[in-house]
C-alpha cells in the first residue's frame with residue numbers, strides 16, 4: 011500500500027495540524043540566548059513518501075537548528091565510514107533511560123550507552139573527526155545536504171554560542187577521553203559536535219531526510235544514494251529504542267516509528283519503506299522534546315496506522 015493517495019495523506023496532515031496547533035504548553039530551550047529568541051508560535055508538519063509525494067502544512071520552510079537530530083545522521087555516516095565493529099567498540103546501542111545530557115556511561119563497558127544522547131554523539135563526532143580530520147565538517151555538511159536534497163547552511167551565531175557555553179559537553183568529552191571511549195582530540199571533537207548541532211534545517215528538510223532513510227538511503231526526490239543500506243538499518247534500530255531520550259519507551263509504545271528530536275524544536279520520523287515526517291514547533295516539554303511535534307506524530311501515526319506493529 012502506498013503512503014500517499016491510499017491514506018489520504020494530505021487531509022490527515024491538515025487535520026493533525028489543526029488539532030495540535032492550539033497547544034501552547036512547553037518552553038523554548040534557553041541554554042543559549044539564540045534559542046530563547048525564536049518565535050514560539052511556529053508550527054509546521056511535512057511528510058514525504060518514498061514515491062516522492064510531498065505534503066506540508068504550516069511553517070515547513072522556517073529554518074531552525076537541527077541540534078540533536080544531527081546525532082542520528084552522524085551515527086549513520088560513522089557506521090558507513092568506519093564499520094559496525096569499530097563504532098560499536100566506542101559507543102553502545104542500549105537505551106540509557108537518562109536525560110540527553112546525562113554524565114553517565116554503561117558501567118559494564120565504560121562506554122556511552124548509545125549515540126542518541128550527548129555522550130554517545132560526542133563519541134561519534136570524535137570518530138568522524140579522527141577519520142576525516144579537517145574535512146570532517148565538510149563531509150557531514152555534504153551528506154546532510156544530500157539527504158535534504160538542497161545545500162544546507164550553518165547558523166554561525168548559534169555555533170559560536172554553543173562553543174562558548176558548552177562546558178558540560180566539553181566536560182563529557184574529557185570524561186570520554188579518560189574512559190578510553192574517545193580517541194580523537196577533545197577540542198576538535200566538541201567543535202565538530204557544536205557545528206553539526208548548528209546546521210539549519212526546515213521541517214521539509216527533515217521530511218526529505220526521513221524519506222531518504224525510509225527509502226533505505228536513496229533520496230526519493232533527487233535519486234542520490236546518500237547512506238548505505240546496512241548503516242540505515244542500524245541507525246533506525248537505535249532511533250527506535252533511543253531517539254527520544256528518556257521518553258523513548260513511551261514513544262515506541264504510542265507512536266511506534268523510529269524518530270529523533272532536537273532542542274531546536276524539530277522531530278524527524280521514519281516510517282520504514284513508506285514515509286519521512288518532519289515537524290517543527292519550538293516549545294519543549296521537560297525532557298526536551300517538542301510538545302506539538304509529539305502531538306502531531308501521535309495523531310498522524312494513529313490516523314494513518316503507521317505504528318510499526320499495527321496489524322495492517
Ligand code: GLN
Pocket residue numbers: 076077078079110111128172179207271272273274298
Ligand atoms: N546542542 C545541544 C546540546 O548538546 C543539543 C541537545 C539536544 O538537541 N538535545 O546540549
